[in-house]
Amino acid sequence: MALLSRSLLAAAIAFSSFSSYASLEKKQCEVELSHGLIITDDVIRIVDKGQTRVQINNNNQLFIRGYWVDLNPEETKVVEQFSLGIRDTVPELVELATDGVNLGLSAIEQVVEGMSDKEPEVLKTQLQYVERALMDKFKRGDDFFFIAPQSLSKIDDFFTKEISQKIHSAVHGSLGAILVSLGDAFKSREGNIEDRINDMGQRMDIISKEIDKSLQKKAEQLEMKASEYCECLNSLDVTESRLQKIVPGMADFDLVQIKS
Incomplete structure (x- = not known):
């Protein structure tokens, strides 16, 4: 039992690689998105309290509060630059953020499946909390990207505090259920419990190292993008x-704010 406990603890520690993920954002400039963004192939929507306030169609048609804004060709080019600037940065950021967490969630499931015949209910509940917290900030579908209003320079706090804490809760919460399951198996003499524990311990060590390696790779990818995000x-x-000088109504929905 002690071996299993140590192995599960090692897996939990492996998830602390999210700290590497965190240190990257500190290198970025202080940038805040004051409104949410929904991006599809043809449309960008700036949303506030669930309502679309600004919409850009096909990178060149601008709508504010549902009303089309008539622009000349030069003004339309500025709208296009703004639209393409959003598309060049935000979808990739959402992809990197969600991929990093999904990797961790998948790894947890692999670990627990190797420990017990059934997935503990506490794990399902905790993973739902993780997914819900993630989707409130970042969401990616087959045909859209979503990012909530937030300080991009503080994404690390979200991952290292909220998400990481929930991941650790999922791992540690599952530990008790797994030990109970193993205890029941021992009482009913279902197989050799010592062999099972040894095998699980070895598998945990391997999986923990793979988790650590994968998350570190993800952290390095983010680090490479950090300065690029800042510039963009x-x-x-x-x-x-x-654009706000051309269309004063855009100032009511100031999207990008640089905090010096």
């Missing part, structure tokens, strides 16, 4: 300022 978002802020 600074440029996007400049373009947005130009």
Whole structure:
């Protein structure tokens, strides 16, 4: 039993690789998205309290509060630059964020499946909490990307505190259920319990190392993108300022805010 407990603890520690994930964002400039964004192939929507406030169709048609804004060709180019700037940055950020967490969730499930014949109910509940928290901030579907209003320089807090804490709760919460399951198996003499524990311990060690390796790779990918995000978002802020001068109504929904 002690071996199994140590192995499960090792797996939990492996998930602390999210801390590596966290340190990256500190290198970025202080950028805030003051409104949510929904991005599809043809449409960008700036949303506030569940309502679409600004919509850009096909990168060149601008609507504010549902009303089409008539623009000349030069003004339309600014709208296009703003739209493409959003598309060049936000979808990739959402992809990287969701991929990192989904990797961790998948790894937890692999670990627990190797431990017990059935997945503990506490694990299902905790993983639902993780997924819900993630989807409130980042969401990716087959044909859309969503990012909620947030400080992009504090994404690390979201992952290392909220998400990481929920992942650790899922692992530790499952531990008790697994030990109970193993105890029941021992009482009913279902197979050799010592062999099962040894095998599980070895599998846990392997899986923990793979989790750590995969998350570290994800962290390195994010690190490479950190300065690029900063440059893109600074440029996007400049373009947005130009657009606000052309269309004053855009100032009511200032999307990108740089905090010096």
